[in-house]
Amino acid sequence: xxxxxxxxxxxxxxxxxxxxxxxxxxxxxxxxxxxxxxxxxxxxxxxxxxxxxxxxxxxxxxxxxxxxxxxxxxxxxxxxxxxxxxxxxxxxxxxxxxxxxxxxxxxxxxxxxxxxxxxxxxxxxxxxxxxxxxxxxxxxxxxxxxxxxxxxxxxxxxxxxxxxxxxxxxxxxxxxxxxxxxxxxxxxxxxxxxxxxxxxxxxxxxxxxxxxxxxxxxxxxxxxxxxxxxxxxxxxxxxxxxxxxxxxxxxxxxxxxxxxxxxxxxxxxxxxxxxxxxxxxxxxxxxxxxxxxxxxxxxxxxxxxxxxxxxxxxxxxxxxxxxxxxxxxxxxxxxxxxxxxxxxxxxxxxxxxxxxxxxxxxxxxxxxxxxxxxxxxxxxxxxxxxxxxxxxxxxxxxxxxxxxxxxxxxxxxxxxxxxxxxxxxxxxxxx
Numbered sequence: 001x002x003x004x005x006x007x008x009x010x011x012x013x014x015x016x017x018x019x020x021x022x023x024x025x026x027x028x029x030x031x032x033x034x035x036x037x038x039x040x041x042x043x044x045x046x047x048x049x050x051x052x053x054x055x056x057x058x059x060x061x062x063x064x065x066x067x068x069x070x071x072x073x074x075x076x077x078x079x080x081x082x083x084x085x086x087x088x089x090x091x092x093x094x095x096x097x098x099x100x101x102x103x104x105x106x107x108x109x110x111x112x113x114x115x116x117x118x119x120x121x122x123x124x125x126x127x128x129x130x131x132x133x134x135x136x137x138x139x140x141x142x143x144x145x146x147x148x149x150x151x152x153x154x155x156x157x158x159x160x161x162x163x164x165x166x167x168x169x170x171x172x173x174x175x176x177x178x179x180x181x182x183x184x185x186x187x188x189x190x191x192x193x194x195x196x197x198x199x200x201x202x203x204x205x206x207x208x209x210x211x212x213x214x215x216x217x218x219x220x221x222x223x224x225x226x227x228x229x230x231x232x233x234x235x236x237x238x239x240x241x242x243x244x245x246x247x248x249x250x251x252x253x254x255x256x257x258x259x260x261x262x263x264x265x266x267x268x269x270x271x272x273x274x275x276x277x278x279x280x281x282x283x284x285x286x287x288x289x290x291x292x293x294x295x296x297x298x299x300x301x302x303x304x305x306x307x308x309x310x311x312x313x314x315x316x317x318x319x320x321x322x323x324x325x326x327x328x329x330x331x332x333x334x335x336x337x338x339x340x341x342x343x344x345x346x347x348x349x350x351x352x353x354x355x356x357x358x359x360x361x362x363x364x365x366x367x368x369x370x371x372x373x374x375x376x377x378x379x380x381x382x383x384x385x386x387x388x389x390x391x392x393x394x395x396x397x398x399x400x401x402x403x404x405x406x407x408x409x410x411x412x413x414x415x416x417x418x419x420x421x422x423x424x425x426x427x428x429x430x431x
Contacts, residue, residue: 036064039358040137043126045116045294047072047100049081049340050326051142052429053347059107061355069110069134070103071126077430081340082422083169084203087177088210089218090378096169102431119298121320138354141300141317142326142343143292144168145199151288152263159265163283167199179282180214186221190280192260192270194288195229197307199328199338202235202384204228204286206374209240212248213377224252225278227270229259235337236374236406239382243410247377260285291329300325307331312396313365314353315346324350333397335404336388342370344425365390368397373418380410381418 039062044055047070055070077098085091103109114128119139126134147165149155155163164179166172183189189211193204208226215222233240233254244252258278262271269279290296290306300308300317308325309318312333317323327343336342345368353363371385386404388397407414 036062038067039065039355041067041069041135042138042140042354042358043134043136044068044070044140044142045119045126046142046144046292046326047074047077047111048142048144048327048343049425049429050328050343050347051140052077052100052103053344054140054142054324054326054351055109055347056103056107056429057348057351058354059109061351062358064108066355066358067110068107069112069136070100071112071114071116071128071131071134072100073113073115075113076100077426078169079340079422079426080167080169080200080203081425082419083166083173084207084210085375086173087166087180087207088214088378089177089181090210090213090375093174093177096173098426098430100430106431116294119294119323121298121323124322137322137358139323140326140350140354141295141298141323141329142347143294143329145289145328145338146292148288148290151194152260152285154263154265155285155287159263162265163263163268163285165286166284167203167286167289176282176284180211183219183222183281185219187219187281188223188225188279189215190225190227190270190278190283192283192285193226193228193230194286195259196234197332197338198286198289200340200372201337202240202372202374205233205235205240206376207284208252209243209248209374209376212244212251215251216248222251224248225280226252226254227258227260227272227278228254228256231256235372236382236384239407239410240374240376243376243382289328291325295325295329298323300329303331312390314357314363315350316353324354326350333388335386335399336368336397337370337372339370339372341372341421341425342368344429345369347429365392365397367400371421373414373421375415375418376410379412379415381414382407382410383414383417 044051055068058066079096086093100111112131114130118127164172164176166176260270302319303309315324326346328338349366356363368388373383375381384406387400389400391398
């Protein structure tokens with residue numbers, strides 16, 4: 001793939017920031033009209049990168065005409081992207097945590113902190129444990145991922161307290177960081193990677209790079225063993241491999257086709273399909289994943305018993321009408337990653353479609369852009385990006401020819417882009 005030139009990069013950054021509305025001909029409204037036409041109520045389940053984005057842009061692009069209720073169990077937004085920096089001591093965990101107050105104050109969104117207990121699709125009603133029931137005209141479900149713990153024998157509830165995944169940013173991020181701090185110099189850290197697809201394709205390899213930098217600078221006798229169920233590094237492979245060879249030689253040992261099927265939490269030994277075993281002082285086990293539980297409970301999951309098929313013009317479920325599904329829970333389009341940036345784009349595409357539907361107009365497909373940055377130490381980063389356009393014949397987004405690219409090499413400049421991307425997308429979602 002060709003590397004982007006600066007002009008093309010600016011185009012992609014603009015697409016990411018302004019929703020890539022494409023053929024809709026719709027400009028975002030900067031303020032609500034005094035008397036907005038009431039178009040209906042949309043309930044959004046899940047306040048992550050996809051759901052919170054959809055909630056904001058439903059209000060913004062309807063000029064306040066759509067009433068929006070956002071239901072999120074957590075009191076605060078915690079960002080998974082950039083959380084690997086916390087593990088290496090290059091970022092404070094507090095910088096990942098953000099308030100939902102901006103959505104309330106600036107956009108008039110009703111933010112409800114509760115667990116969704118059931119969805120009655122026939123009556124268009126969402127039931128919660130703490131806040132009662134909410135009816136809707138359209139429902140947006142952005143449930144993220146849950147883990148297939150049963151795919152790894154021995155990874156029961158007791159084992160999960162000792163052997164962390166830290167693949168949802170939060171308390172486990174802090175706990176895994178503490179395990180690394182407590183590790184004696186000369187200790188062994190084992191990173192497992194499930195077969196794709198999983199949330200954030202380059203995430204495990206960025207994590208390895210961050211921890212390798214920590215070991216190199218703070219615990220130079222320590223080692224990392226990477227047990228990858230895939231046959232190769234599946235994102236930015238040449239770049240990661242080059243960094244590991246050049247900067248972290250003797251620290252990282254990479255083993256492809258190593259699928260963990262069993263763990264003994266007491267001895268910290270993992271076993272693969274053919275009986276090979278490996279032990280670590282710290283094991284970071286990232287299990288296989290599927291769409292979040294509420295998607296299964298509602299009958300939305302209809303692809304490989306793991307993911308949700310959607311109409312890529314509206315992001316409406318192909319299994320249950322009037323429910324739009326976003327982000328990591330969906331069966332990804334070709335070369336479309338399960339990333340925070342992509343979930344943000346899904347949220348905007350769904351919001352644009354719902355505004356059109358509730359306004360009595362025909363929704364149109366939108367362009368969606370993705371950028372994934374990975375920090376390989378405390379300053380330098382690499383990236384991969386792409387633009388996705390709906391193909392009416394294939395009925396799915398395809399990568400626009402010539403639109404994508406990867407870094408030619410790590411750079412400090414891209415490290416600055418990485419942190420700017422995080423600040424900008426958090427602001428785009430929450431303010």
